[in-house]
Amino acid sequence: MTYQRLAYDDAATATEMTSDCHAVEAALHLPQRRSAAEVASAALLEPAPSIRFEDQPREVRKPAIEVSEAAAKLAAALHLHLD
Numbered sequence: 001m002t003y004q005r006l007a008y009d010d011a012a013t014a015t016e017m018t019s020d021c022h023a024v025e026a027a028l029h030l031p032q033r034r035s036a037a038e039v040a041s042a043a044l045l046e047p048a049p050s051i052r053f054e055d056q057p058r059e060v061r062k063p064a065i066e067v068s069e070a071a072a073k074l075a076a077a078l079h080l081h082l083d
Helices: 013-029 038-046 070-079
Strands: none
Touching: none
């Protein structure tokens, strides 16, 4: 029986990956994550959104998408139609 090396490295353990994530968070000065219980308790304190018809927006405009000149040239070069 011969040993053949795999084309990929085995995944690290969950503990190693977790410690790597914490190290990256600290290096990037990311805010500390809140636990699921903290997120749920904060959501309980917020009022529920209104379902009354009067409180809903009457007219919702669609966002306009602007195509830059560079994107138009690229689309023309790729034979895409921008309508």
